[in-house]
Amino acid sequence: MANYRELLQQVKTEIDEVDASRTRELLDSPAPPLLVDVREQDEWSEGHLPGAIHVPRGFLESRIEGAAPDRSQPVVLYCQSGNRSAFAAKTLEEMGYENVASLSGGFTDWKRNGFPTELPRVLDAEKRSRYSRHLLIPEVGEEGQLRLLDSRVLLIGAGGLGSPASLYLAAAGVGRLGIVDDDRVDASNLQRQIAHSTDRLGDWKADSAKQTLEALNPDVEVVTYKERLSSENVDRILADGWDVIVDGADNFPTRYLVNDASVFHGIPVVHGSIYRFEGQVTVFKPHEGPCYRCLFPQPPPPELAPSCAEGGVLGVLPGIIGSLQANETLKLALGIGDTLTGRLLLFDALAAEFSEVTLRRDPACPVCGESPTITEYIDYVEFCQGRPQPV
Ligand SMILES: [Zn+2]
Numbered sequence: 001m002a003n004y005r006e007l008l009q010q011v012k013t014e015i016d017e018v019d020a021s022r023t024r025e026l027l028d029s030p031a032p033p034l035l036v037d038v039r040e041q042d043e044w045s046e047g048h049l050p051g052a053i054h055v056p057r058g059f060l061e062s063r064i065e066g067a068a069p070d071r072s073q074p075v076v077l078y079c080q081s082g083n084r085s086a087f088a089a090k091t092l093e094e095m096g097y098e099n100v101a102s103l104s105g106g107f108t109d110w111k112r113n114g115f116p117t118e119l120p121r122v123l124d125a126e127k128r129s130r131y132s133r134h135l136l137i138p139e140v141g142e143e144g145q146l147r148l149l150d151s152r153v154l155l156i157g158a159g160g161l162g163s164p165a166s167l168y169l170a171a172a173g174v175g176r177l178g179i180v181d182d183d184r185v186d187a188s189n190l191q192r193q194i195a196h197s198t199d200r201l202g203d204w205k206a207d208s209a210k211q212t213l214e215a216l217n218p219d220v221e222v223v224t225y226k227e228r229l230s231s232e233n234v235d236r237i238l239a240d241g242w243d244v245i246v247d248g249a250d251n252f253p254t255r256y257l258v259n260d261a262s263v264f265h266g267i268p269v270v271h272g273s274i275y276r277f278e279g280q281v282t283v284f285k286p287h288e289g290p291c292y293r294c295l296f297p298q299p300p301p302p303e304l305a306p307s308c309a310e311g312g313v314l315g316v317l318p319g320i321i322g323s324l325q326a327n328e329t330l331k332l333a334l335g336i337g338d339t340l341t342g343r344l345l346l347f348d349a350l351a352a353e354f355s356e357v358t359l360r361r362d363p364a365c366p367v368c369g370e371s372p373t374i375t376e377y378i379d380y381v382e383f384c385q386g387r388p389q390p391v
Pocket residue numbers: 290291292293294295362365366367368369
């Protein structure tokens with residue numbers, strides 16, 4: 001049986017090691033390796049190599065595939081002195097990683113060379129308290145919370161779906177929320193649109209939602225666009241920089257416009273729709289899963305087009321579907337879990353049943369396919385029988 005020192009020596013003969021100078025060269029090269037800090041949280045908090053990601057040794061096997069799904073990607077691991085990272089490198093090789101090295105001498109030797117280090121950003125005491133239930137989940141933690149605070153989510157519509165989605169995203173600490181809505185609060189909205197209230201009847205929905213969200217969480221900046229999304233303004237609005245779009249408009253002219261814009265700009269869309277007792281949610285992630293036009297390449301002709309007027313809906317249904325949209329959005333922002341990309345989740349409120357349909361990409365899709373024919377925006381508003389309404 002080998003003791004620690006013998007085992008370490010044995011492992012070091014079996015893995016590749018790189019010294020601090022070579023590591024620095026690799027990091028400065030045009031194709032730098034993924035740099036992984038395998039130390040504990042308190043060590044990471046006192047400083048780390050610039051550009052490193054933090055995967056403590058104890059979580060290496062369970063989390064590395066999330067950070068480096070491609071096993072041919074070069075990886076450099078480091079710890080404080082180069083011993084724990086040697087064992088970690090051995091583990092990654094056993095997991096099939098093809099190009100793994102351990103930084104000999106570790107963080108200590110890197111610093112001794114006078115190479116740059118970085119102090120991680122940390123949450124202040126107020127934020128640690130506000131987001132404490134996120135900090136208790138390893139998949140979120142402090143890094144995830146900082147990521148959420150850096151995230152920017154654009155909501156199309158501050159109505160039935162946009163209300164619960166935006167409330168949960170604001171509560172979760174998504175740092176920047178954009179709201180596109182050109183409607184005013186009406187008494188008939190209040191049965192389900194929980195971002196608004198009776199004393200705001202007649203106010204812009206975007207303003208009313210902003211007031212509610214900023215009161216809920218002052219960490220969140222809310223940007224309002226009191227305009228209807230159109231081919232004229234969509235590029236300007238998207239140019240403000242959004243990581244995810246939550247489509248709560250649920251009328252097909254907007255759906256096509258949002259879809260095409262998301263493909264042109266490479267921004268995922270979390271789509272939701274509701275009618276009476278039935279709701280649907282999916283994620284359209286450009287070029288990774290289908291887009292809306294993969295399923296419905298063109299809208300129906302105007303004479304067959306569905307009315308864009310509001311339909312009846314059970315008051316709580318948008319709460320359920322909008323919350324599922326918030327769930328998908330948080331996972332996309334955090335880079336965790338399996339999203340609804342390529343899957344349509346259906347909910348039947350009367351039966352209290354969920355079901356799922358697989359959606360596939362169409363290589364002949366006119367917008368995300370191999371030879372796209374749609375390269376400019378198309379306004380389908382005139383296809384609506386009557387004025388389109390966000391739900
Ligand atoms: Zn497509």
